[in-house]
Amino acid sequence: MEYFAQQLINGIVLGSIYGLIAIGYTMVYGIVGMINFAHGDIFMIGGFIALITFLILISIGLTAIPLVLLIVLLVSMAVTALYGWTVERIAYRPLRHSFRLAPMLSAIGMSFVLINYSQISQGARVKPVPPIITGGYSLLERDGFVVRLSNAQIIVVLTTVVLLAIFTWLVSRTRLGRDMRACEQDQTMAALLGVDVDRTISMTFVIGAALAAVAGMMYLIYYGLVDFFMGFVAGIKAFTAAVLGGIGSLPGAMLGGLLIGLIETMWSAYFSVEYKDVAAFSILIVVLIFLPTGLLGRPEVEKV
Amino acid sequence: MTGAATDLTQASRREGIVFILKKSLISALVALVLFSLMIGIRTEAGPTGQLIYWTRFDDLASIVAIVFVGSIVVELLRQWWGPVGTTRSLPPTMQRAVATAGRALPPLLLLSALAVPIVFYDQRYVIDTGIQVLTYVMLGWGLNVVVGLAGLLDLGYVAFYAVGAYSYALLATNFGLSFWICLPLAGILAACWGVLLGFPVLRLRGDYLAIVTLAFGEIIRLVIINWQSLTGGPNGISPIPRPTLFGIPLTAGEDGLAARLGFEFSPTQRIVFLFYLILALALITNWVTIRLRRLPIGRAWEALREDEVACRALGINITTTKLTAFATGAMFGGFAGAFFATRQGFISPESFTFQESALVLAIVVLGGMGSQLGVALAALTLIGGFELFRGFDQYRMLVFGLAMVLLMIWRPRGLIGHRAPTVFLRQSTAISSELAREGRG
Amino acid sequence: MSGATILEIEGLTMRFGGVVAVNDLSFSAQRHKITALIGPNGAGKTTVFNCTTGFYKPTSGAIRLIHDDGRNFALERLNDFRISKQAKVARTFQNIRLFPGMTALENLMVAQHNALMLASGFTFLGLIGAPSYRAAETHAIDQAKQWLDRIGLLERADDAAGNLPYGDQRRLEIARAMCTEPALLCLDEPAAGLNARESAGLSELLLSIRDQGTSILLIEHDMSVVMEISDHIVVMDYGVKIAEGAPKDVRDNPKVIAAYLGADEQEAAAVMESSP
Numbered sequence A: 001m002e003y004f005a006q007q008l009i010n011g012i013v014l015g016s017i018y019g020l021i022a023i024g025y026t027m028v029y030g031i032v033g034m035i036n037f038a039h040g041d042i043f044m045i046g047g048f049i050a051l052i053t054f055l056i057l058i059s060i061g062l063t064a065i066p067l068v069l070l071i072v073l074l075v076s077m078a079v080t081a082l083y084g085w086t087v088e089r090i091a092y093r094p095l096r097h098s099f100r101l102a103p104m105l106s107a108i109g110m111s112f113v114l115i116n117y118s119q120i121s122q123g124a125r126v127k128p129v130p131p132i133i134t135g136g137y138s139l140l141e142r143d144g145f146v147v148r149l150s151n152a153q154i155i156v157v158l159t160t161v162v163l164l165a166i167f168t169w170l171v172s173r174t175r176l177g178r179d180m181r182a183c184e185q186d187q188t189m190a191a192l193l194g195v196d197v198d199r200t201i202s203m204t205f206v207i208g209a210a211l212a213a214v215a216g217m218m219y220l221i222y223y224g225l226v227d228f229f230m231g232f233v234a235g236i237k238a239f240t241a242a243v244l245g246g247i248g249s250l251p252g253a254m255l256g257g258l259l260i261g262l263i264e265t266m267w268s269a270y271f272s273v274e275y276k277d278v279a280a281f282s283i284l285i286v287v288l289i290f291l292p293t294g295l296l297g298r299p300e301v302e303k304v
Numbered sequence B: 001m002t003g004a005a006t007d008l009t010q011a012s013r014r015e016g017i018v019f020i021l022k023k024s025l026i027s028a029l030v031a032l033v034l035f036s037l038m039i040g041i042r043t044e045a046g047p048t049g050q051l052i053y054w055t056r057f058d059d060l061a062s063i064v065a066i067v068f069v070g071s072i073v074v075e076l077l078r079q080w081w082g083p084v085g086t087t088r089s090l091p092p093t094m095q096r097a098v099a100t101a102g103r104a105l106p107p108l109l110l111l112s113a114l115a116v117p118i119v120f121y122d123q124r125y126v127i128d129t130g131i132q133v134l135t136y137v138m139l140g141w142g143l144n145v146v147v148g149l150a151g152l153l154d155l156g157y158v159a160f161y162a163v164g165a166y167s168y169a170l171l172a173t174n175f176g177l178s179f180w181i182c183l184p185l186a187g188i189l190a191a192c193w194g195v196l197l198g199f200p201v202l203r204l205r206g207d208y209l210a211i212v213t214l215a216f217g218e219i220i221r222l223v224i225i226n227w228q229s230l231t232g233g234p235n236g237i238s239p240i241p242r243p244t245l246f247g248i249p250l251t252a253g254e255d256g257l258a259a260r261l262g263f264e265f266s267p268t269q270r271i272v273f274l275f276y277l278i279l280a281l282a283l284i285t286n287w288v289t290i291r292l293r294r295l296p297i298g299r300a301w302e303a304l305r306e307d308e309v310a311c312r313a314l315g316i317n318i319t320t321t322k323l324t325a326f327a328t329g330a331m332f333g334g335f336a337g338a339f340f341a342t343r344q345g346f347i348s349p350e351s352f353t354f355q356e357s358a359l360v361l362a363i364v365v366l367g368g369m370g371s372q373l374g375v376a377l378a379a380l381t382l383i384g385g386f387e388l389f390r391g392f393d394q395y396r397m398l399v400f401g402l403a404m405v406l407l408m409i410w411r412p413r414g415l416i417g418h419r420a421p422t423v424f425l426r427q428s429t430a431i432s433s434e435l436a437r438e439g440r441g
Numbered sequence C: 001m002s003g004a005t006i007l008e009i010e011g012l013t014m015r016f017g018g019v020v021a022v023n024d025l026s027f028s029a030q031r032h033k034i035t036a037l038i039g040p041n042g043a044g045k046t047t048v049f050n051c052t053t054g055f056y057k058p059t060s061g062a063i064r065l066i067h068d069d070g071r072n073f074a075l076e077r078l079n080d081f082r083i084s085k086q087a088k089v090a091r092t093f094q095n096i097r098l099f100p101g102m103t104a105l106e107n108l109m110v111a112q113h114n115a116l117m118l119a120s121g122f123t124f125l126g127l128i129g130a131p132s133y134r135a136a137e138t139h140a141i142d143q144a145k146q147w148l149d150r151i152g153l154l155e156r157a158d159d160a161a162g163n164l165p166y167g168d169q170r171r172l173e174i175a176r177a178m179c180t181e182p183a184l185l186c187l188d189e190p191a192a193g194l195n196a197r198e199s200a201g202l203s204e205l206l207l208s209i210r211d212q213g214t215s216i217l218l219i220e221h222d223m224s225v226v227m228e229i230s231d232h233i234v235v236m237d238y239g240v241k242i243a244e245g246a247p248k249d250v251r252d253n254p255k256v257i258a259a260y261l262g263a264d265e266q267e268a269a270a271v272m273e274s275s276p
Helices: A002-032 A039-059 A065-095 A101-122 A151-173 A175-185 A187-192 A197-223 A230-245 A250-270 A276-290 B002-038 B057-081 B092-119 B124-149 B158-175 B179-198 B206-226 B257-261 B268-294 B296-306 B308-313 B318-344 B354-367 B372-388 B393-410 C045-052 C080-085 C104-111 C113-119 C131-150 C166-178 C196-211 C223-229 C247-251 C254-261 C265-274
Strands: A136-142 A145-150 B041-045 B051-055 C005-016 C019-030 C034-038 C060-066 C072-074 C089-091 C184-188 C215-219 C232-237 C240-245
Touching: A002 A039, A002 A136, A002 A145, A002 A151, A002 A175, A002 A197, A002 A230, A002 A250, A039 A065, A039 A101, A039 A197, A039 A230, A039 B002, A039 B041, A039 B051, A065 A101, A065 A197, A065 B002, A065 B393, A101 A230, A101 B002, A101 B041, A101 B354, A101 B393, A136 A151, A145 A151, A151 A175, A151 A197, A151 A250, A175 A187, A175 A197, A187 A197, A230 A250, A230 A276, A230 B206, A250 A276, A276 B206, B002 B041, B002 B057, B092 B124, B092 B268, B092 B372, B124 B268, B124 B296, B124 B318, B124 B354, B124 B372, B158 B179, B158 B206, B158 B318, B158 B354, B179 B318, B206 B354, B268 B296, B268 B318, B268 B372, B296 B308, B296 B318, B296 C104, B296 C113, B308 B318, B308 C080, B354 B372, B354 B393, B372 B393, C005 C045, C005 C215, C019 C045, C019 C215, C019 C232, C019 C240, C034 C045, C034 C196, C034 C223, C045 C184, C045 C215, C080 C089, C089 C166, C104 C113, C104 C131, C104 C166, C113 C131, C131 C166, C166 C184, C166 C196, C196 C215, C196 C223, C223 C247, C232 C247, C232 C254, C240 C247, C240 C254
Parallel strands: C034 C215, C034 C232, C089 C184, C184 C215
Antiparallel strands: A136 A145, B041 B051, C005 C019, C005 C060, C060 C072, C232 C240
16 A cells, blocks of 8 residues: 555656656647657757756855756756757748658657757766755655655656646636637638737747756656656657647646556556556557547547 | 849848848857757766766857858858749750669669679678668668558558567577578568557558557567567577578588589678678569559559548558558568578667668658659668768767758658659659658558 | 339438537439439538448438349448448549549559459469459450540540649549449539539530449539439438429429528518519
């Protein structure tokens, strides 16, 4: 029971990270109908930016942890958002009216570029970081097993919740959010009504990238390391989460993320840790075959 | 009147220069922000396990300068050449010359391929590269059936390559079967996997189909890595028996081919044998594909790519059509895998990553989907290009990624811009690939 | 025992979520005759087509296809491609669905896929170049040539279908459907976008198809074509049948006029009575 409770906590934390990345996938798919293959690697870049910013702040002597965290959050969100914007401008916008395969192959190319860029610029070895946030709480103790809730875990979930709240407000209450929803439904009509479609699409990528950056930073805080390949697998899992929750649905992305995080954690804990990735990928296949619209998505009827 | 016009053009030229400079400045600023942390600062795990870093501001400065200058160059080119996508047609005489050259190309390529081991007999490296190129040509022709002809986006082709390789390796090392028996078995096993993959994805389209096939490829790789008792895990399988000429080994010993035929043995002979072997396999793939294109199944594949709904309305069984496409493509991948295993003598999961799938897909797309010649040329270009970058592994993947992006922007239809009809009454006129649909899966 | 009826639609209902596109529709189409399905936009005509040709699964109701030899097919239960292959129902589409990257000849060859597949021994005989397959292929090409000649496209057999002018594309789509040797040909707005001369040519083509033994079910907005060639007309509005009969009866039916004009029935009747 205690073991299960611990896995539950771990799963929710991991799920929050996946959920943040999944939102980027679902938003982009909703508005331009493409899977942004490079999004997982944007998450990885976010992790690296957070890492480097941490190092700099600590080395210049800043020790107030909340201030450091805030600065790292803002910097990594801003810089990674710029990465997302640049990728969209260079690799996707010119192809918006090209044929269907083009943006996807371009995205795959961009993914390779980002992975190798970080490998070249920062070296191929995994970068470990000393625990930034330490301590925690023991919730339950029985038969020598302690259920712990670490401060890092609390920070991750709290940050996720706050950002989700801000983001939901953004999408439902602001002009930008309305423009995004309009473009999702009918780009041509939205343009005719005065929506700047190019800017709206760019902002979608930017916001997705910013959230992925937060996920990267949370990953760094929670696991204490970054490596250049972490975006590839995390990306597929986060995409699975987006599909599971219903592609195009934002609460769905978060829900999907939590579910995938829980499933992965439980699978590793109770079955086998080597095959946890296989479990996640299999879920993707199963969901796409049997429940393609996901849990919270809307069914599409094919028009002949 | 002329005075005003010159004033206008001069003003627009000035505006043009200011515009270009402004744009390049913005690009440089963006580059500065993007690269400031990742390039300007270099982190590394220090000797005692903690993280250390140092600065590389001079590298940062050079890169930003390159971006600035490059941006100016790109803008100038763009203004000179016109926007991307404007078609420039060659004058008719040149067009005819290009067409004749195009017809001469396949036999020329074949002759050069046959001549390579003879001309470069002493340069083992060249023959090896040739084997590498031909392997990818075969993989490209195999994937072409799935992606180019049937329009089914497969991002997990490497799975069939792996199945073929591991089938041969396991059959040869555990049961001692010869290469020639294992080759068809590897193809059959790979084809079965093709059908297994095909079933679940029948109703998926476009991007979804792509990502599920990618997931399949990854699953196969992860299973290979983790099922150590069967596949040896990350250590792979070795040694794998070398191929024989129908039972006669190519070794230096008494029973070797050299001894039997009475000439001097040299290790190059085995390499030459492997070269002609992969050439033969590739040519068989080519011949079968061309024939299949002219048969109802091949036409059904292309019709499927053009319009699946219309196919259903014409009574074509979409399920079997898609499954045969997957199975056929997988079979050729399996053959190539078996060859790969026997050529290297050793296989491990590291050879079967997503990068390989992406590379083969790039070859098919670069070639111009559906075109046999295009795929061959694309494989030559890409793999040849890769070899030039040998030693700079990371840089070559970076360049490869950039090349994919640029290719999609500049020439998404690939090198060969047309499709040849499979049956004609009077004259086979090439159909521009603008008309042919790229398929949604 | 076959009868005069080739297609029997009974109680067909199609619901999409909350919207009822077709409501309890019943009618029948006669063998060797041209039956037209008309009505204002949104009446549900294409939905009926899609149910008949296997693209939608009806919410309820029965669609029965009766062959010459008496065999019945329950179309509401057959899977898409089998409707063409076994029940021998062919269709064309409102937005032309040719294979644009293939030549006109290739389009017609694809239509003969099933016959050729059998003859090629599911590809194996074809692969080894068996003479029986080659004979079948020659026959298929001849069949295609005949149709190309009939629609006046023999000269353009090797041109890409996507390059053909609009009117030619429409006729090619009909020829392609006919190459599957159907018992019932369903045409979705075949005259859309055609000028008067092309419409006349189309009418001629459809009449000759009917006279050679194929039954036709057609959706059409062009009243000149409908009135000229139809043997029987079914009128729909808002998903229900509002009138049925011979062309001249339907033309003068006030309900039909009201539906098209958006006026109400009495007004339409009054206008009709007052006009000479």
